[in-house]
Amino acid sequence: MVHLLHFTLLVSAVLxxxxxxxxxxxxxxxxxGIPPYIGDCSTTVVLRSNLRFTLYNQNNLQNGIVLDDTNIQEVNSALRLILIIHSWLQNDSKGWVIEMKRVYLSNTNANIVSVDWSPYAQINYGAAVCAVPLVAKFVSDLIYNITSGNPTWLNNTQINGYSLGAHIAGIAGQEVQSKTNGLKLGRINSLDAAGPGFINITKNSRLDSQDAWFVQxxxxxDDRFGYGPPYGTVDFRVNKVLQSCGSAQVGCPANPGVxxxxxDNVFQQRLPALFCDTIRAVAYFNESINSLNFLGIKCSNCASFTPNMLLRQCGSSQTTIMGENCPLNVAGxxxxxxxxxNPFAKGLQGTQGVLIV
Structure with missing residues (x-):
């Protein structure tokens, strides 16, 4: 099926x-499964003028305010700060970004800032990877300028990053710590952090569990687009195919969920199906904003996990919530x-145990 989709995508691209x-x-x-060519990143240049940070809140639900050095005061210091960062071949007008903003603001008032780095994302993959740390620096500058290094507000700040956007979030978190002598962002939600270009590199060049107080x-x-090893305070591996967990999603590629x-042109419209497994992380997270029903069980390894299992098969009675409502006291x-x-969440179906909240 993947090869058929690949052929269809290539034909569409040519057309x-x-x-x-x-x-x-x-x-x-x-x-x-071949690592894409990354090349020498030393000559990569990212200009602040090519990035766009757009603020949305209850007063600006549709027409956001593009932030620059002159209007940072538009960000309400009494509200939570949430940044959304897209990935490769995307921009901040993607449907999932708009949906994430909409779901948040339909439930609560917050400062929602979408990060558009599309001039450096809509190019070949290696060049986009090279841009990641430089984009992250500008993201950290924005966060620092907004919060003025205030530890309370930093603790009330989170970044939701998808794929390459997750590594931008992580490196931005590291930069914030450098600027504040060790103060951290409250939370990073990594939505299927990218694997190609980030496997077997040092932690300071990618997302890891120390980049915020809590990293989900x-x-x-994991098999193609995602970063397989655990990297968060808590890591959720979604769906099991054969003996692999978190690498393929049920219902894909017919239903990407976004x-x-x-x-969009034909090429862009083909991408969600091709990226179905990875883009599902976004679909699950968006649903989780209004749901407590994504319940994971703590397991020693994938082999011990059986879908619709009794908890004793994992040797654990611990379950917890995945997504926006994941509690901060879980790890592993x-x-x-x-x-x-849709709805993707199963709730308590197939699980019997103690819910950790």
């Missing part, structure tokens, strides 16, 4: 003549399954 050849080469390599990792495509923008690796269509 619409949109993606540059190096992007197609990178997609080829990632799907085949949601793994949905909205497709009708204004948790496993869960989902439905193949």
């Amino acid at each position: 619409c003549q949109d993606p540059i050849p190096s992007i197609i080469d990178d997609l080829n390599n990632i799907i085949r 990792g949601i793994h949905t495509s 909205a497709i923008n009708a204004n 690796e948790y496993y869960l399954t989902t439905n193949d269509n």
Whole structure:
């Protein structure tokens, strides 16, 4: 099925003549499990003027305020600060970004800042990877300028980063610590942190558990797009195929779970199906904002986890909530399954144990 989708994507790309050849080469390599070429990052330049940070709140639900050095005061210091960072081949107008903002602001008032780094994301994968730490520096500058290094507000700040955006979040968290002599962001939610280009590199060049007081990792495509090893305070591995957990999602590729923008070209409209396993991390997280029903069980390893299992098979009675409502007092690796269509969360189906809240 993956090879068929790959062929369809390539045909579509040729027909619409949109993606540059190096992007197609990178997609080829990632799907085949071949590390994409990264190259020398020393000459990479990222300009602040090419990035866009847009603020949304209850007063600006649709038409956000583009932040710069002159209007930081528009961010309400009494409210939580939540940053959303997209990934490769994306921008901040993707349906999942709009949906995440909408769901948050339909329930609570907060400062929602979407980070658009698309000039450096919509190029070949290696060049996008090289841009990650430089984009992260500007993200950390924004956070520091907004919070003025206030530990209370930093503790009330979180970043939701998808794929490459998760590593931007992690490195930004490291930069914030450098600027504040060790103060940390409250939370990073990593939505299937990217694997290619980040395996076997030092922790200060990627997301890891020390980049915020609490780092949640949601793994949905470890075999191809995602970062397989645990890297969070807590790591959730979603769905089990054969003896692999967190690498393939039920219902994919037919139902990626995210909205497709009708204004996108053919190439962009094909991407959610191709990226279905990884983009599901975003779909699950968006649903979790209003749900307590993504319940994972703490397990010693994937082999011990059986979908619709009795908890004794994992040697554990600990279950906890994945996503926005994940409590801050949990750690370790948790496993869960989902439905193949919305709603994805199964609730207590197939689990019997003690809920850790």
